[in-house]
Amino acid sequence: MVTHCLRSRALSCVPGARLLTRCKPRLVLGIETSCDDTGAAVVDETGNILGEALYSQKGTHLKAGGIIPTVAQKLHKEHIEKVVQEAVDNSGISPCELTAIATTVKPGLALSLQVGLEYSLKLIEQYKKPFIPIHHMEAHALTVRMLHLVEFPFLVLLVSGGHSLLAIARGVSDFLLLGQTLDEAPGDTLDKVARRLSLKNHPACCTMSGGEAIEYLAKMGNRLHVELTQPMSQHLDCDFSFSGLRNQVNQIIVKKEKEEGFREGQILSCVNDIAAAVQHTVAAHLAKRTHRAILFCKKEGLLPQPNPPLVVSGGVASNEYIRKALQIVTEANGFSLHCPPPKLCTDNGIMIAWNGIEKLRAGVDIVHNPKGIRYEPKEGDGGTRH
Numbered sequence: 001m002v003t004h005c006l007r008s009r010a011l012s013c014v015p016g017a018r019l020l021t022r023c024k025p026r027l028v029l030g031i032e033t034s035c036d037d038t039g040a041a042v043v044d045e046t047g048n049i050l051g052e053a054l055y056s057q058k059g060t061h062l063k064a065g066g067i068i069p070t071v072a073q074k075l076h077k078e079h080i081e082k083v084v085q086e087a088v089d090n091s092g093i094s095p096c097e098l099t100a101i102a103t104t105v106k107p108g109l110a111l112s113l114q115v116g117l118e119y120s121l122k123l124i125e126q127y128k129k130p131f132i133p134i135h136h137m138e139a140h141a142l143t144v145r146m147l148h149l150v151e152f153p154f155l156v157l158l159v160s161g162g163h164s165l166l167a168i169a170r171g172v173s174d175f176l177l178l179g180q181t182l183d184e185a186p187g188d189t190l191d192k193v194a195r196r197l198s199l200k201n202h203p204a205c206c207t208m209s210g211g212e213a214i215e216y217l218a219k220m221g222n223r224l225h226v227e228l229t230q231p232m233s234q235h236l237d238c239d240f241s242f243s244g245l246r247n248q249v250n251q252i253i254v255k256k257e258k259e260e261g262f263r264e265g266q267i268l269s270c271v272n273d274i275a276a277a278v279q280h281t282v283a284a285h286l287a288k289r290t291h292r293a294i295l296f297c298k299k300e301g302l303l304p305q306p307n308p309p310l311v312v313s314g315g316v317a318s319n320e321y322i323r324k325a326l327q328i329v330t331e332a333n334g335f336s337l338h339c340p341p342p343k344l345c346t347d348n349g350i351m352i353a354w355n356g357i358e359k360l361r362a363g364v365d366i367v368h369n370p371k372g373i374r375y376e377p378k379e380g381d382g383g384t385r386h
């Protein structure tokens with residue numbers, strides 16, 4: 001059992017060992033359970049990943065046709081101990097060598113956040129470590145700084161299953177919001193389109209998230225065969241909207257199903273073309289709104305010159321086509337594009353541990369008495385995903 005193992009390691013924490021560890025780099029254990037991934041990692045101050053582990057619930061939710069919060073919570077409860085143990089074991093350190101424990105407390109699914117927070121509070125009590133509460137989207141925004149130096153302030157586009165936002169990152173916990181989605185997030189749209197297209201029945205896509213499946217099929221499709229209009233072309237701000245696109249795609253799917261004499265669960269012959277058109281429309285919308293944000297930052301002199309950075313992260317930022325669209329915009333406007341590798345764009349424990357390191361370095365949000373710490377949204381505030 002994980003708890004036993006962690007306890008027996010604690011016994012090796014003799015007083016002299018404390019003196020020895022003092023000059024070692026600081027270490028943070030990060031724990032992520034905000035949605036459907038149970039992640040943990042130990043990261044040091046220089047960005048070395050000492051140990052990590054991830055349990056993805058994707059397979060279960062794909063079969064169920066969406067994330068059911070109570071199911072997500074049950075799976076987090078079943079896996080959190082094993083995942084944390086694996087990350088700590090892989091790191092080769094004893095938990096008492098940790099400087100702090102950092103955990104996602106918002107935003108996310110209340111029932112999922114609860115599991116990570118409660119488990120972390122137990123560890124904190126056991127090992128007498130400080131706690132660092134983490135905002136999931138801030139963690140996505142800062143991940144890239146673990147890999148190479150991107151100085152504040154920078155422009156950041158965060159695109160995931162629950163969010164779409166543009167902000168200026170001015171410091172570790174200091175973000176100026178420029179725009180966000182008015183309805184649903186791009187990852188949510190891609191997941192719902194994939195579900196509507198019954199992609200879980202497609203032999204090549206059955207284990208992929210909606211976004212991954214759309215990217216995979218789009219490579220074999222012709223976007224010009226399916227006509228979609230761009231969202232919000234008249235809006236002079238940096239907000240996003242994806243629900244209109246989803247409605248358009250649904251109408252096209254209904255029409256194609258009629259034409260093909262469709263049966264429930266069948267895959268349309270034009271599925272690749274639909275995927276290509278949807279991916280292109282999402283990419284173009286993200287690129288256009290980001291372009292507006294770039295022009296705004298230039299006009300107001302909000303970012304350092306030359307070559308201000310645009311950081312892009314969150315699960316949807318794994319998409320190569322979307323990255324290329326953003327590359328075109330950044331190159332044309334003298335910005336530099338920075339994206340973490342796909343594995344670090346989707347949810348993981350590493351980004352949480354790294355945000356803990358950033359907060360330690362900045363001396364912010366280090367909590368020695370975590371009794372008043374709560375997750376947000378609290379239970380009953382709706383079961384929406386972040």
Ligand code: KG4
Nearest residue numbers: 160161162187209211212315316319346347
């Ligand atoms: O950041 P993330 O792991 O979890 C949230 O915070 O929501 O993002 C998950 C989302 C899902 O909607 C998934 O379909 C999407 O990221 N995604 C992708 C790709 N890989 C994952 N979207 C587009 N292209 C991809 N390659």
Ligand code: ZN
Nearest residue numbers: 160314315347
């Ligand atoms: Zn995320």
